[in-house]
Amino acid sequence: MLDISFIRENREQVEKAITNKGEKDTSVVEKVLSADEEWRAKVHEGDLLRSESNTKSGKIGQLMSQGKKEEAQEIIKETSAMKEQIKEIEEEVKKLRIERDNLLLRIPNVPHPSVPVGVTEEDNEIFKTWGTPNESEWRKPHWELTERHGWVDFERGVKVTGAGFPFYVGGVAQLQRALINYFINEAAKAGYIEMQAPYFVNEDSARGTGQIPDKEDMMYEIPRDGFFNIPTAEVPVTNYHRDEILENKDIPKKYVCHTPCWRREAGSYGKDVRGLNRLHQFDKVELVKIVRPEDSYDELESLREHAEGLLEALELSYRTLLMCTGDMGFTQSKKYDLEVWSPGQKRWLEVSSCSNFESFQARRMQLRYRKDEKEIEILHTLNGSGLALPRVVSALLEAYQEENGKVRIPEVLKPFIGREYL
């Protein structure tokens, strides 16, 4: 959610942001401004009336205690008349407020000036490439390897739950656990506080990070209890400090959290979802930062570098994309995607997405800090995967396979597994 006064003062910039993010109709800005004006006028009208009524009610109290019942009766008549009017205005205020806020929630975050303007993924900028994508023909896709070794059981996953909920068995289960440990350890070294979070969140939390409204279809729901399964640890971890005013000395906050993630992924099919490429449940280690506004872009770079460092330590070739305005999503102001090279599939797989939300999420969730004695300011939030597990696993299996079908264990993971081959 953008600041309404920011929209008031930077109307053209906001309209341009909407266009650049791929929405043709910018009339929502016009609408939100006029709704806001209407709302403010009504609020003022109500405030004045209530003030008058409060004064009169006070007088009634005085008169009553002095025993002047008749005089009091006079005023009671007056205030009774006002009562209905106040109620009416209050209802209108409420209606206008909801109207304004609904419009406000439909305005996307404004992209940072450094973000390339574009429409589709074609327009994303290749920010950097690390390593050389291995093109050798003999390398098999990971699903052949996992099948041969019995490492991932898709069929029984279907039987027990449904498509997209595989079992990991033996080597790959071990590998995933090793990766999770490695990722968390690295984050801890970099100053992130390790956290374990709930796997369900309530509606307020889903709204806080921007999953609702509009993106509730991505989440699994537990309607009986009013919960959503988390689609990413971003949701519980960022909401951890929702509705709080943090002390200046406690900023920045940096958290690392491993959770399973559930996503309905409606409408996807074909080779995109083959093997481990796209699942309904997957594990991810997530990095979340809550920082001072003036630091957020530096923090985005260090977040990206941290995630890149993990792939480098695993010696997996990757590239980093700077997402263009049209491909970056509603809530972000700047976003990098990290894509690892999958030598068996000969394609890039997204394994991390590092974003700065500026104050967009923090404003929704009233996440603030005391800047000094006089001022309280909205914080900036960021998050990035560090990293998403299944695609790292597939790239790893494919990259570390040998022609005889065996899979070597990367150097940095050996301490966790304790042998040469998986």
Place this chain on the structure above:
RNA sequence: GGAGAGGUGGCUGAGUGGCUGAAAGCGCUCCCCUGCUAAGGGAGUAUACCUCCAACGAGGUAUCGAGGGUUCGAAUCCCUCCCUCUCCGCCA
């Protein structure tokens, strides 16, 4: 899940219809006093929104778990929900 108790400011805790945005204490900030230090005195110390102002600032409204209701007027009375605690049940 059943029975009972309760949710007030950064914390502790008063407050059962008007003078309570809220006593008192603690904490914190600033000032004063004091050379003897686990001392004393004073002032200040919630958040959001609206209006006015070039600005410093001034004024108003709302908020005592959340939402609704009663009333001229609600922290205080009524209803619903959420949460916490105690006992019982269940349980990794």
